[in-house]
Amino acid sequence: MTDINKTIEDLGRSFEEFKSTHTQELKALKDGNSTADFLAKQDKINANIDRLQKEVEDAHTKIASAQMGTGTKALRDKEYTSSFEAHMRKGDVQAALNKGTAEEGGYLTPVEWDGTITDKLREESPMRQLAQVQVTSKAGWKKLFNMGGTGSGWVGETDVRPETATPVLAELGFGHGEIYANPAATQQILDDAEINIEAWLASEVQAEFAEQEGVAFISGDGVKKPAGILTYVTGGSNAAKHPFGAIKAINSGAAADIGSDAVLDLIYGLPKKYRQNAQFLTNNLTIAKLRKLKDGQGNYLWQPSAQAGQPATLHGYGLAEDENMPDVAANSLPILFGDFKRGYLIIDRMGIRVLRDPYTKKPYVLFYTTKRVGGGVQNPECLRALKVAA
Numbered sequence: 439m440t441d442i443n444k445t446i447e448d449l450g451r452s453f454e455e456f457k458s459t460h461t462q463e464l465k466a467l468k469d470g471n472s473t474a475d476f477l478a479k480q481d482k483i484n485a486n487i488d489r490l491q492k493e494v495e496d497a498h499t500k501i502a503s504a505q506m507g508t509g510t511k512a513l514r515d516k517e518y519t520s521s522f523e524a525h526m527r528k529g530d531v532q533a534a535l536n537k538g539t540a541e542e543g544g545y546l547t548p549v550e551w552d553g554t555i556t557d558k559l560r561e562e563s564p565m566r567q568l569a570q571v572q573v574t575s576k577a578g579w580k581k582l583f584n585m586g587g588t589g590s591g592w593v594g595e596t597d598v599r600p601e602t603a604t605p606v607l608a609e610l611g612f613g614h615g616e617i618y619a620n621p622a623a624t625q626q627i628l629d630d631a632e633i634n635i636e637a638w639l640a641s642e643v644q645a646e647f648a649e650q651e652g653v654a655f656i657s658g659d660g661v662k663k664p665a666g667i668l669t670y671v672t673g674g675s676n677a678a679k680h681p682f683g684a685i686k687a688i689n690s691g692a693a694a695d696i697g698s699d700a701v702l703d704l705i706y707g708l709p710k711k712y713r714q715n716a717q718f719l720t721n722n723l724t725i726a727k728l729r730k731l732k733d734g735q736g737n738y739l740w741q742p743s744a745q746a747g748q749p750a751t752l753h754g755y756g757l758a759e760d761e762n763m764p765d766v767a768a769n770s771l772p773i774l775f776g777d778f779k780r781g782y783l784i785i786d787r788m789g790i791r792v793l794r795d796p797y798t799k800k801p802y803v804l805f806y807t808t809k810r811v812g813g814g815v816q817n818p819e820c821l822r823a824l825k826v827a828a
Contacts, residue, residue, distance in 0.1 A: 442497045449490040449742045453729075456483045457738060460730055484726050487742065491750055494743045519548040526635050526805070527628045529794060546789045554640045555647070555790060562648035564760040565655040565667075568717065568778035570816070573786045580611045581783075581816060608681035612785050614812025615654075615662040619646035622802040643790070643807050655784065655813055656762040664813030667782050668764075668771055671823045676814075685818040687771065687825040694768045694826060696724075698731040698739060704775050704824050705753060712777045712820045717749075717756040719774040721763040728752055766826055776821035785812035 463476035524530050547555070560566045589602030621642035628635075651664075658666040659675060669676040670685045677684035688707045690700040708716060720728070729740045741751045749756040755775070764770040787810030795804040815821070 442494065445490055445493045445497070446743060449487065449494065452483055452487050452490060453738075453742045456480065456487065456729065459483060484729070487729075488722065491743060495749070519550060522548050522551075523635055526639070526792075526794060529796060547792055551640065552790050555643050556786070558640060558644035559648055559651065562644060563652055563655070564719065564758045565652070565778075565782065565813075566784060568719065568758055569655070569782040569784050569813075570779050571784045571786060573788050575788045580609055582607050582609055610679070610681060610814075610816075612665075612783060612812050612814045612816075614785055614787060614810050615664070616808050616810050617647055617650050617663075618806065618808045619643045620804055620806050622799060622804045624801050625796065625803050626801075628803060639792075639805060639807070642805075647809065651811060652760065652762045654811075655782070656760065658813075660814070664784070664811060665815070667774065667815060667821070668823070670815040670818055671771055671825075680815055680818050682818050685815065685821045685823055687823045689825055689827045691828065692826070693828045694766070696727055696731070696766055696772070696824065696826065698733060700824060701728075701731065701739065701753060701773075704773065704822055705755070708776055708822045709819065712780070713755075715777045715779060716775060717758055717778065718752055719758045719760055719763060719778070720772055721761050721765065722759055723765050724763070724772045725750075725757065725759060727766060728757075768826055770826050771823045772826060773824035774821060775824070778821070781815060781817050781820035783814060783816040787811065 459476055459479050463473045463480070466473045466476060546552070560571075584605055584607060586605055588605045591600075591602065593599060619642055621639065623638075654664040654666060656666045657668050658664045659669065660666075665676050665679070667685075668674060670680060671677065672684040672687050674684070686707065688700065688704045690696045691703075692700075705713065705716075725740075729738070731739045733739060739752050740757070743750055749758065751757060763774070764772050766772045790807060790809045793806040793808075795806055798804055
């Protein structure tokens with residue numbers, strides 16, 4: 439905790455230095471002098487703030503993991519795990535190895551391995567942390583929405599009560615696609631090295647899955663992949679898909695920039711009932727711009743973490759970072775704001791399948807690993823987007 443507190447103190451000092459440098463930059467700009475030196479210094483300070491902020495968040499993750507007591511429990515499927523590892527090393531099919539078998543020789547990973555990869559994906563993907571994740575054993579997922587239309591009327595004590603209108607229901611399907619990784623190792627390494635296959639396979643799969651998922655959850659077109667959240671914004675390819683309509687966009691007020699008033703418009707453009715659990719989602723370059731914004735009293739809108747586990751805030755709301763979000767540019771959508779847990783749904787088809795392939799690329803053994811993942815907006819009313827436009 440001492441180290442965490444020191445990091446938080448360093449973070450506060452770095453932000454104070456950033457504010458001082460920004461003030462000097464504004465003064466130089468007003469006096470007509472060069473601001474190049476101040477901008478270069480700001481870039482260095484921003485990089486340091488990013489590093490310290492990540493250290494605070496990583497420290498909280500480690501504390502939470504320690505409190506959960508992970509690694510102290512016995513394997514829930516020890517026999518199958520042992521058999522699966524033997525199959526990964528030698529290709530031997532043991533009696534216990536029968537869970538999830540398929541004609542092509544694929545096997546579902548053990549429960550602990552599946553959980554390890556899922557946990558790693560959750561740590562890596564901001565959208566998996568923000569959104570609702572639903573595990574299903576079905577090929578797809580559908581939700582029903584009440585479109586209203588219930589009728590009513592006023593009557594006297596003895597008046598006839600005629601039938602009233604019935605509410606209308608609308609159905610929305612959440613498609614999915616298959617994501618894969620195909621790591622390789624030589625058979626000699628598998629035979630001779632004291633390697634942790636679980637850790638190796640999980641890291642390979644996590645890196646590939648996280649990269650592909652991250653892009654799809656933000657901007658995927660929904661064809662053989664999740665439908666990205668930005669595609670539901672007014673004017674997007676899926677804007678007409680949801681029964682409740684599109685995610686509304688708030689203009690930034692400038693053709694190629696963001697102002698402090700636009701951030702306020704974005705916040706209060708969201709209904710009050712959704713603001714309680716709302717957060718911002720944007721990328722690192724946009725955060726650097728947001729750090730310079732001030733309110734009418736000259737106070738900076740961005741504030742660093744005050745304690746471990748708490749995100750940086752903008753106008754008091756948490757700020758999540760996803761590098762798949764667009765940069766600030768004309769007509770782009772660099773910022774999303776809202777209750778992502780109620781707004782976006784990720785569908786995980788239960789189970790990760792592994793196919794051991796020692797033939798295709800000799801002398802390497804390929805581990806063709808697949809998982810079916812889907813996603814889409816489940817309530818556009820919970821979300822708002824900032825569009826860079828006058």
